[in-house]
Amino acid sequence: MTSPLQSLHERLQDNMLAVNDVILSRMHSDIALIPRMAGYLIAAGGKRLRPLMTLASAKLYHDDITTLHPLAAAVEFIHTATLLHDDVVDESALRRGQSSANHLFGNASSVLVGDFLFARAFELMVESGSLNVLRTLSRASAIIAEGEILQLSLQGQTTTNLDQYLQVIGSKTAALFAAATEIGPMMTGQNEAQQKALYDYGYNLGMAFQIADDMLDFSAPEDLGKNSGDDIKEGKMTAPIIFALLHGSSSQQETLNKILKKDNLESEDMHTAQTILKDTNAFIHTETLAKTYVLKAEQALLTAPTSALRNDLTELAHFALTRGK
Amino acid sequence: MTSPLQSLHERLQDNMLAVNDVILSRMHSDIALIPRMAGYLIAAGGKRLRPLMTLASAKLYHDDITTLHPLAAAVEFIHTATLLHDDVVDESALRRGQSSANHLFGNASSVLVGDFLFARAFELMVESGSLNVLRTLSRASAIIAEGEILQLSLQGQTTTNLDQYLQVIGSKTAALFAAATEIGPMMTGQNEAQQKALYDYGYNLGMAFQIADDMLDFSAPEDLGKNSGDDIKEGKMTAPIIFALLHGSSSQQETLNKILKKDNLESEDMHTAQTILKDTNAFIHTETLAKTYVLKAEQALLTAPTSALRNDLTELAHFALTRGK
Numbered sequence: 001m002t003s004p005l006q007s008l009h010e011r012l013q014d015n016m017l018a019v020n021d022v023i024l025s026r027m028h029s030d031i032a033l034i035p036r037m038a039g040y041l042i043a044a045g046g047k048r049l050r051p052l053m054t055l056a057s058a059k060l061y062h063d064d065i066t067t068l069h070p071l072a073a074a075v076e077f078i079h080t081a082t083l084l085h086d087d088v089v090d091e092s093a094l095r096r097g098q099s100s101a102n103h104l105f106g107n108a109s110s111v112l113v114g115d116f117l118f119a120r121a122f123e124l125m126v127e128s129g130s131l132n133v134l135r136t137l138s139r140a141s142a143i144i145a146e147g148e149i150l151q152l153s154l155q156g157q158t159t160t161n162l163d164q165y166l167q168v169i170g171s172k173t174a175a176l177f178a179a180a181t182e183i184g185p186m187m188t189g190q191n192e193a194q195q196k197a198l199y200d201y202g203y204n205l206g207m208a209f210q211i212a213d214d215m216l217d218f219s220a221p222e223d224l225g226k227n228s229g230d231d232i233k234e235g236k237m238t239a240p241i242i243f244a245l246l247h248g249s250s251s252q253q254e255t256l257n258k259i260l261k262k263d264n265l266e267s268e269d270m271h272t273a274q275t276i277l278k279d280t281n282a283f284i285h286t287e288t289l290a291k292t293y294v295l296k297a298e299q300a301l302l303t304a305p306t307s308a309l310r311n312d313l314t315e316l317a318h319f320a321l322t323r324g325k
Numbered sequence: 326m327t328s329p330l331q332s333l334h335e336r337l338q339d340n341m342l343a344v345n346d347v348i349l350s351r352m353h354s355d356i357a358l359i360p361r362m363a364g365y366l367i368a369a370g371g372k373r374l375r376p377l378m379t380l381a382s383a384k385l386y387h388d389d390i391t392t393l394h395p396l397a398a399a400v401e402f403i404h405t406a407t408l409l410h411d412d413v414v415d416e417s418a419l420r421r422g423q424s425s426a427n428h429l430f431g432n433a434s435s436v437l438v439g440d441f442l443f444a445r446a447f448e449l450m451v452e453s454g455s456l457n458v459l460r461t462l463s464r465a466s467a468i469i470a471e472g473e474i475l476q477l478s479l480q481g482q483t484t485t486n487l488d489q490y491l492q493v494i495g496s497k498t499a500a501l502f503a504a505a506t507e508i509g510p511m512m513t514g515q516n517e518a519q520q521k522a523l524y525d526y527g528y529n530l531g532m533a534f535q536i537a538d539d540m541l542d543f544s545a546p547e548d549l550g551k552n553s554g555d556d557i558k559e560g561k562m563t564a565p566i567i568f569a570l571l572h573g574s575s576s577q578q579e580t581l582n583k584i585l586k587k588d589n590l591e592s593e594d595m596h597t598a599q600t601i602l603k604d605t606n607a608f609i610h611t612e613t614l615a616k617t618y619v620l621k622a623e624q625a626l627l628t629a630p631t632s633a634l635r636n637d638l639t640e641l642a643h644f645a646l647t648r649g650k
Contacts, residue, residue: 031474085440088413089433108414111436112474115410115443119466122447126460134459135451141444149356149437 004315005047011309012055015065015072019051022073026120037105037113041080050180051076053205056313057184057198060304067187070124071133075180077121078137082144082176084114089152090234133183140179147171156235158260162242162289169210170203177206193303200300201313204293208320211290214238215283218274229270235260239289244282252276290321329640330372336634337380340390340397344376347398351445362430362438366405375505376401378530381638382509382523385629392512395449396458400505402446403462407469407501409439414477415559458508465504472496481560483585487567487614494535495528502531518628525625526638529618533645536615539563540608543599554595560585564614569607577601615646 002010009016027038051072058065088107105113118141125134151168154160181202185194217231218240231238241260245253256276259269277283297317304310327335334341352363376397383390413432430438443466450459476493479485506527510519542556543565556563566585570578581601584594602608622642629635 029471029474031471031478033474033478034471082440085436088436107432108477109474111410111413112470112477115407116467116470116474118440118443119463119470122459122463123467126456126463129456131451131454131456134447138444138447138451142441142448145437145441145444146354146356146359149354149358149434149441152433152437153356153358 004312004319005049007312008052008056008309008316011312012052012059015055015059015069016048016052018066018069019048019055019072019076022069022124023076026070026073026124027077027117029116033105033109034113034116037109038080038117040104041083042076048076049209050079050176053177053180053202054184056309057181057202058188059184059309060198060307060313061185061190061194062188065184065188067128068184070127071183071187074121074124074137075176077117077124078141078144079176081114081118081121082148082172084110084117086148089148090230128187130187132186136179136182136186140175143171143175147173147175151236154237156260157237158245158257160237160242162239162246165237165239165242166207169207169214173210174203174206177209178203181205197300197303201297201304201317204297204300205317205320207293208290208297208317211239211286211293212321215240215286215290218277218283229265229273232260232270232273233265239286240277240282243285244277244280247280247282247285248276252280287321294318294321329637329644330374332637333377333381333634333641336637337377337384340380340384340394341373341377343391343394344373344380344397344401347394347449348401351395351398351449352402352442354441358430358434359438359441362434363405363442365429366408367401373401374534375404375501378502378505378527379509381634382506382527383513384509384634385523385632385638386510386515386519387513390509390513392453393509395452396508396512399446399449399462400501402442402449403466403469404501406439406443406446407473407497409435409442411473414473415555453512455512457511461504461507461511465500468496468500472498472500476561479562481585482562483570483582485562485567487564487571490562490564490567491532494532494539498535499528499531502534503528506530522625522628526622526629526642529622529625530642530645532618533615533622533642536564536611536618537646540565540611540615543602543608554590554598557585557595557598558590564611565602565607568610569602569605572605572607572610573601577605612646619643619646 023042027042028035054072054075055065055068058068088110122134122138125137128134147168147170150164151172154164154168178199179202182195182199185198214231217238218229230236232241237260241256244256248256256273259265259273262269294317298314301310301314348367352367353360379397379400380390380393383393413435447459447463450462453459472493472495475489476497479489479493503524504527507520507524510523539556542563543554555561557566562585566581569581573581581598584590584598587594619642623639626635626639
């Protein structure tokens with residue numbers, strides 16, 4: 001069976017190829033390290049989910065979406081820049097199953113090439129000629145940074161509550177999805193209600209993807225190319241942990257708190273944590289939380305014109321639950 | 326005697342106070358770490374040279390320069406963001422005589438708060454409503470990153486030549502000065518020749534400031550709040566070193582090359598390097614180089630309307646030689 005993600009990629013294949021050309025030509029610089037490093041990261045690929053969302057959200061309204069190509073590339077550049085900077089922040093050694101860029105090229109290069117891609121993204125946006133788009137994406141960029149900083153401030157804080165977690169992921173992940181989909185109706189001349197609807201779709205889709213991703217952090221490393229349990233090792237307070245602490249007995253809370261405060265986790269600690277998460281139904285609670293966002297995403301799309309593409313986008317929200325971003 | 330810098334600050338005092346208000350209000354965020362860290366850096370202050378240049382370059386043409394206030398703040402935010410990221414790249418412990426922000430707050434915070442300020446700068450530019458300004462400053466931002474990356478690639482490369490050095494400082498320093506002064510005539514509706522003239526002024530002024538700064542790196546640490554000889558310790562190939570290698574005898578070249586390749590420099594090494602720099606007239610050659618840019622900056626201003634302010638700007642270019650940026 002074709003996944004909605006595959007189906008979207010097929011529907012938008014020509015446009016995605018054009019976006020790819022923009023990405024390749026605009027990550028070029030005479031400073032050789034830039035295309036080498038950006039190429040490493042961008043070729044490593046991922047699903048190009050965000051530019052795909054930008055294209056799809058425009059295609060809902062308009063057939064010729066050529067004007068969106070530089071913007072879809074800009075969205076991918078912003079995302080790639082945040083990944084590069086995240087790696088410096090997290091000091092993580094793996095990203096998408098490969099050595100992370102900062103592990104290979106060093107912190108200094110990660111910081112600076114990230115800055116270059118971020119600046120390039122704004123150059124691409126200027127070419128679009130739309131101040132509304134520039135406003136939307138510059139605001140989203142500031143919110144992403146705020147989310148990352150909030151996450152950093154909460155690192156290792158075992159008292160982090162669900163609201164704080166939702167604020168973190170709403171900023172660091174959902175804001176860019178929301179902006180990516182909002183600019184579709186914006187650039188094709190739709191009214192504010194349609195722009196708001198697609199903003200809501202992207203925001204809730206991003207929330208669902210991130211919550212699913214945080215759940216997947218506890219499993220299947222070889223599949224997703226992440227180190228299993230990275231978040232817990234880095235003291236990131238994600239939904240499964242927060243639910244386990246909320247619903248656990250005093251003794252389960254105490255054990256989990258101790259593990260979260262440890263500097264070097266051993267596999268025994270990870271195993272104990274997994275058991276507590278399972279026994280407190282933390283994964284079930286997390287899935288329920290993610291589902292509320294899937295339903296909101298679905299709801300938001302109802303005012304968009306019906307089409308096979310819209311169906312795919314609806315399906316994608318449900319698909320988010322089964323795969324990380 | 327009043328320096329041209331003081332005189333410019335006095336002439337533009339009310340406008341600078343207004344820019345200060347924009348800076349303070351727009352570095353605010355509910356995430357407490359952001360105003361705390363940005364405040365630390367922005368309060369530490371420096372000379373606010375770049376926003377001053379933006380205001381002055383508009384005031385040459387127009388009396389009411391209120392529309393420039395958010396842009397002057399944006400220019401300072403871009404500069405502050407690059408300082409924060411530079412500190413991560415350089416791992417330097419001192420900045421303007423105080424502990425550097427990354428030394429106090431850590432690399433992760435420096436990266437992320439820099440990103441926040443950079444995004445905020447773009448939000449401020451969008452408010453100006455000028456796509457030309459956005460184009461100018463986003464291009465400058467990409468060029469700054471390229472310059473920093475080139476500098477990183479050349480680190481410790483004792484074969485670095487003068488052209489490569491000029492490319493580095495033209496990108497990492499002069500590009501932002503050029504953009505800062507170009508937007509003055511741009512926002513006050515002057516023609517392209519005037520925009521080009523002020524671009525040239527800022528570019529050459531920035532070159533002169535950076536070359537003077539690189540010369541000052543070899544002296545007077547307590548005065549400028551930098552560690553003396555930082556550049557040589559970090560393997561940065563600046564003008565004095567390049568001239569010393571160019572004009573030195575084979576034995577002087579050999580000694581200097583050895584020192585440049587050492588991992589940990591002792592005070593004896595620094596003393597030897599200083600002696601070679603003096604004996605090869607490296608500082609005199611460097612000053613001559615800086616002077617060529619001062620003259621170009623002066624030349625560029627000749628087409629701007631005559632005024633006491635213009636005289637100050639001309640004087641500032643000469644003043645650049647005696648003080649670092």
